[in-house]
Amino acid sequence: MKKLKEFDVNLVGLKDKKHEYDFVLDNGFFQIFEQNLVNGGQLTAHVEMDKSPLLLNFDITIKGVVNLTCDRSLENFDYPVDLNQNLLIKYGDEELELDENVLQITHNAQKINIAQHLFDYIGLAIPMKKLHPRFAADEAEEGDLLIYSTAPESGQAETEAGNEENNDPRWDILKNLSKN
Structure with missing residues (x-):
């Protein structure tokens, strides 16, 4: 998949300092993944990678809108996304996922593809119940009426x-x- 190569961060020859990358996350980006969470979108991802001899610290900022389908009316609507995430990548003897935001790669790794991480962060920013903005106020009012007490x-x-x-x-x- 040629489109995935756009999200490769080459590690070979990089000095131990901060490096910055900008990525465009458009409809083509979401078509790479077999999913039905997002119809499309127009986002930008700004990635600052702080490279040191022991680890890579990625500070990822994603801003823009994703197109979702309302769970109530099945209408499409734009949902704003503005998030900041950190991803730590340590060097070790084998490739492992140590935590949801901590990975381990081998010392001879030449590149890291961050496309899946960007997609996952966007997915986590989307609410479980996707409601068109015109229903959001109704939902908030209904939520206030349901009070349970034991x-x-x-x-x-x-x-x-x-x-x-x-x-x-x-x-x-x-x-x-x-x-x-």
């Missing part, structure tokens, strides 16, 4: 104590079991 309020406990004679007798039997 602890009785102070006045409610007194009222329940006064109404014990109106209880179902089957519950009284069960209450006695828990006392034993």
